[in-house]
Amino acid sequence: MANPRVLDKRRRSIRNIRKITRTMELIATARFKKAMDRASAATAYTTRITQLVEDLMTSGMEFSHPLLEQRETVRNATLLVLTANRGLCGGFNGNVQRAGFQRWMELKQTIPTCRLEISGKRGIAAFKFRGITPDVAFTHFEDRPAFDEVDVIATRYLEEYITGHLDRLDLAYTKFHGIAKQQVVIETLLPLGTIGGDSTAPTSPAANQPQAEAGARRNIYEFLPSPESILEEVVPTSFKIKLFKCFLDSAVSEQIARMVAMKSATENAGDLIHRLSMQYNRARQSRITSELMDVIGGVEALS
Amino acid sequence: MADTHPSATTLHCIVVTPEATELDTPADFVALPLYDGEVGIALGRAPLIGRLGYGELRVRYKDELIRYYVDGGFVQVANNVVSILTNRALLACVLEQDAAEEQLRTALARRAAGREELAIRDRLILQARGQLRVASRRQG
Numbered sequence: 153m154a155n156p157r158v159l160d161k162r163r164r165s166i167r168n169i170r171k172i173t174r175t176m177e178l179i180a181t182a183r184f185k186k187a188m189d190r191a192s193a194a195t196a197y198t199t200r201i202t203q204l205v206e207d208l209m210t211s212g213m214e215f216s217h218p219l220l221e222q223r224e225t226v227r228n229a230t231l232l233v234l235t236a237n238r239g240l241c242g243g244f245n246g247n248v249q250r251a252g253f254q255r256w257m258e259l260k261q262t263i264p265t266c267r268l269e270i271s272g273k274r275g276i277a278a279f280k281f282r283g284i285t286p287d288v289a290f291t292h293f294e295d296r297p298a299f300d301e302v303d304v305i306a307t308r309y310l311e312e313y314i315t316g317h318l319d320r321l322d323l324a325y326t327k328f329h330g331i332a333k334q335q336v337v338i339e340t341l342l343p344l345g346t347i348g349g350d351s352t353a354p355t356s357p358a359a360n361q362p363q364a365e366a367g368a369r370r371n372i373y374e375f376l377p378s379p380e381s382i383l384e385e386v387v388p389t390s391f392k393i394k395l396f397k398c399f400l401d402s403a404v405s406e407q408i409a410r411m412v413a414m415k416s417a418t419e420n421a422g423d424l425i426h427r428l429s430m431q432y433n434r435a436r437q438s439r440i441t442s443e444l445m446d447v448i449g450g451v452e453a454l455s
Numbered sequence: 456m457a458d459t460h461p462s463a464t465t466l467h468c469i470v471v472t473p474e475a476t477e478l479d480t481p482a483d484f485v486a487l488p489l490y491d492g493e494v495g496i497a498l499g500r501a502p503l504i505g506r507l508g509y510g511e512l513r514v515r516y517k518d519e520l521i522r523y524y525v526d527g528g529f530v531q532v533a534n535n536v537v538s539i540l541t542n543r544a545l546l547a548c549v550l551e552q553d554a555a556e557e558q559l560r561t562a563l564a565r566r567a568a569g570r571e572e573l574a575i576r577d578r579l580i581l582q583a584r585g586q587l588r589v590a591s592r593r594q595g
Contacts, residue, residue: 193475200471200538204531207504299473299542311571371533376489376505382529385506389528389542396473 156439159432163425170421176240177414183295184407190296191328191400198393205386210370211379217387218314219344226319229259230267230309234325234402235275237291244326244409245274247336252324253282255338259322271399295407297399306392313342325398326405334405339398344391463535466498468514470523470539477544478514478521485537486513487530488585496537503532507541509585511592522547524589526582552590559583 209215233252235245252275259266270276271290279286292301312318321342326334375382468485470478485496488510496503507530512523528541562579 190474194473196476197471197473197540200531200540201529204504204529204540207531207533303542311575314571371502373502373504373533376494376503377491379504381490382504382506385527386529389540392542393473 154431154435156432156435159428159435163428163432166421166424166428170418170425173414173417173421177411177418180407180411180414184404184411187295187400187404187407191397191404194393194397194400198397201386201390201393205390207371207373208375208379208383208386211373211375215383217383219310219342219387219391222343223319226263228265228267228312228318229263229320229322230269230312230318231256231259231322231324232269232271233275233279234293234323234399235270235272235278236402236406237273237294239274240413241406241410242413244406245272245278248324248326249275249278251336251338253279253284255322255324256284263320293399293403295403297396297403299396302396302399303392306395309342309395310388310391318342323395323398325402326409327398328401328404328408331408334408341391341394341398344387344394464498465516466496466500466535466537468537468539470512470525470541470544472541472544478523480514480516480521482514482516482537484513484515486511487537487539488512488525489530496532498535500532500535502534503530505530507539509582511547511585511589512539512544522589522592524550524586526585547589547592550586550590552587555583555586555590559587 231252233248235248235252239245252270256266256268267287268279268284269288269290270279270286271293273291276286276289276291290305309318309321313321320340322338323341324336324338327337328334465481465483466485468478468480468482469476483498487494487496487505488508490506490508492508493510494505507525507528509527510525512525514521514523524543524545524547525539525541526543526545528539530540531538558579562576562583565576565579567573567576
């Protein structure tokens, strides 16, 4: 029979762990709500820019922009992998790392010059473990990525793409579909497939309203200076906002993953405490019984 | 959400950045920095899509005047709603004149070779000058 004192000690340590995991769960919940608000705010921007692009298209202009055109030969490619700086978030980091590693191997086989860029300490460590050192590493993106920070990276990619130093940009990250669904995806951001944001992004009813209204009555716009000039600006902006949205999606998904992981850890700790309590009670009871038996045996021997 | 009916009695001004909706307010008059100069928008303005420059956005409603620095972007005017999409919108009162002056000095000293680098330098100069203009009006 186990020692009751040892069992009690274990139970107390698990209680402490449960306190920590519960606190982490609460922190992740608060952070998730903030990250979610930021993602919704970015959706408002993408919805309006999509609306603007639709109105531009009604002017009857032909769409052509260097960022939209597929290049015949791809010599230089960059893979950006978005992971977290911290762990204890279930399979969030592992899933992105696996997908990113697979795409990295594919790119290495088909494209002569490949660059790997990783955001997040976990991703950097995982790729180093596999013997791959990233060309550029970012560790400053926490749960609140700022547009200005992403803008710096996006501007660099755009400059590289326009000057011919980059022909393709792939991004591995966890896409946020909703609270119940996050999915690891690898998207090719350059060349841009579409402009004006992500058509599959979840949008609030309020955000859909401008589109519905515009659909009801089309306006004839005056363009200042010209549709072509506006498009020239819209395409890079669209790329920047797409990249920013990916960072926001990744941040929201990380917090959800941590919240879920910590919730199940708390529940598991509760189950473990319950089991240990039963074992402890049985051990204590059997010790009392054996002591009683000793006392009764002693009394019987004396009488 | 803004009232988008053409017969609305006031304009509605919405300023959206990628991080937040900075301003969502009714307005009597809106003055915007377009790429080549200012444009004023009053009630009943014909639909417009324009490219913004770097400068001051003024929103007047009754006796109140709201002043922002907007960092490029786009404006869409339709059905008496002025939607401003910009990377950055800063209240004029929080602009830092010293930082803008420093940015202007750095940009003017920056060496640029090739069309792309020249465009970047020009953008930095225009941004800094726009900020300085807005900051100086605040003091004046």
